[in-house]
Amino acid sequence: MNSHLPVMLDRVRALLRPALDVEGAVLIDATVGRAGHARALLADHPSLALIGIDADETAIAECARLLAADASRVTLVRARYDQIPAIVADLGCPLVRGVLFDLGVSSPQLDDPARGFSYSQDTPLDMRMDRGQSLTAAEVVNTYPAGRLAGVLREYGEERFAARIASAVIRERANEPVTSSARLAEIVRAAIPAAARRSGGNPAKRTFQALRIEVNDELGTLTRAMPAALDALGVGGRIVALAYHSLEDRIVKRELTARSSDRTPPGLPVPLASHRPQFRLLTSGAERPTEHEIAANPRAASARLRAAERVRAAA
Numbered sequence: 159m160n161s162h163l164p165v166m167l168d169r170v171r172a173l174l175r176p177a178l179d180v181e182g183a184v185l186i187d188a189t190v191g192r193a194g195h196a197r198a199l200l201a202d203h204p205s206l207a208l209i210g211i212d213a214d215e216t217a218i219a220e221c222a223r224l225l226a227a228d229a230s231r232v233t234l235v236r237a238r239y240d241q242i243p244a245i246v247a248d249l250g251c252p253l254v255r256g257v258l259f260d261l262g263v264s265s266p267q268l269d270d271p272a273r274g275f276s277y278s279q280d281t282p283l284d285m286r287m288d289r290g291q292s293l294t295a296a297e298v299v300n301t302y303p304a305g306r307l308a309g310v311l312r313e314y315g316e317e318r319f320a321a322r323i324a325s326a327v328i329r330e331r332a333n334e335p336v337t338s339s340a341r342l343a344e345i346v347r348a349a350i351p352a353a354a355r356r357s358g359g360n361p362a363k364r365t366f367q368a369l370r371i372e373v374n375d376e377l378g379t380l381t382r383a384m385p386a387a388l389d390a391l392g393v394g395g396r397i398v399a400l401a402y403h404s405l406e407d408r409i410v411k412r413e414l415t416a417r418s419s420d421r422t423p424p425g426l427p428v429p430l431a432s433h434r435p436q437f438r439l440l441t442s443g444a445e446r447p448t449e450h451e452i453a454a455n456p457r458a459a460s461a462r463l464r465a466a467e468r469v470r471a472a473a
């Protein structure tokens with residue numbers, strides 16, 4: 159998450175090592191960010207080729223600079239990660255031996271007031287990863303009807319007071335559009351019961367998470383991207399995914415578990431060879447960062463890591 163301190167880096171390296179130690183191996187870093195993980199993996203594997211994807215043009219430009227010394231084995235693509243099939247096809251179907259997802263927002267995005275991700279600074283309500291798209295957080299807040307806004311806050315923010323917050327936003331925006339993060343944070347704070355304000359950190363956190371997920375269609379994109387990423391991997395290839403909230407972790411878990419399970423219909427006397435699992439899980443449950451890592455990099459605190467290896471080609 160933090161570009162200077164890539165999250166669970168040693169674990170990511172160890173999990174990908176057996177897959178990437180192969181001549182001609184290609185790694186897709188689907189969220190290349192500021193190349194924190196990518197740089198370490200390129201250093202670990204001198205013949206590795208990297209396809210680095212990011213929806214954010216600033217991230218891609220920064221990666222081009224950071225990875226300049228390895229430019230001959232790096233391909234950077236500005237795209238959403240659900241475009242993996244088209245990207246792999248365009249590049250001539252390389253030997254994909256690894257896929258890495260380090261989901262969510264990067265530290266530079268959080269820290270740049272112009273991007274509007276942070277509720278702790280007063281910023282314009284933007285929150286787009288891809289600034290080429292038109293939907294912004296301001297548009298969600300100022301145009302969604304109350305029911306739809308409450309649904310976003312409830313579903314993506316797991317916000318108990320979604321309906322109260324949505325009503326307060328609708329009231330406030332009738333006077334003047336809500337365009338700044340500080341004003342939205344204040345509306346949220348005022349809308350929730352006083353007792354709830356005293357517990358659980360900044361009350362705006364869940365609302366901001368929900369808006370970010372909605373603006374970037376994060377869950378829809380990840381739901382499409384996970385199967386595509388698994389399909390891109392050859393036998394022996396490995397996937398590692400770092401999620402930062404339970405909604406995205408659930409999508410990762412569901413897909414990895416489904417692909418690692420026997421799909422023989424119940425009731426048959428023996429498992430069907432064609433329905434054997436294509437993957438095996440490399441992690442038991444979600445792995446978490448150590449206390450030591452969290453102390454050094456508080457933004458790692460919510461990370462949940464899952465990984466799997468392809469053991470069988472697609473039928």
Ligand SMILES: C[S@@+](CC[C@H](N)C(=O)[O-])C[C@H]1O[C@@H](n2cnc3c(N)ncnc32)[C@H](O)[C@@H]1O
Binds near residue numbers: 190213238240262
């Ligand atoms: C946590 S950061 C990755 C940090 C990176 N691993 C590093 O070590 O520098 C997540 C990155 O994913 C990108 N991102 C988020 N959603 C995306 C999507 N749907 N498609 C492509 N990139 C996305 C963000 O722009 C951000 O740069």
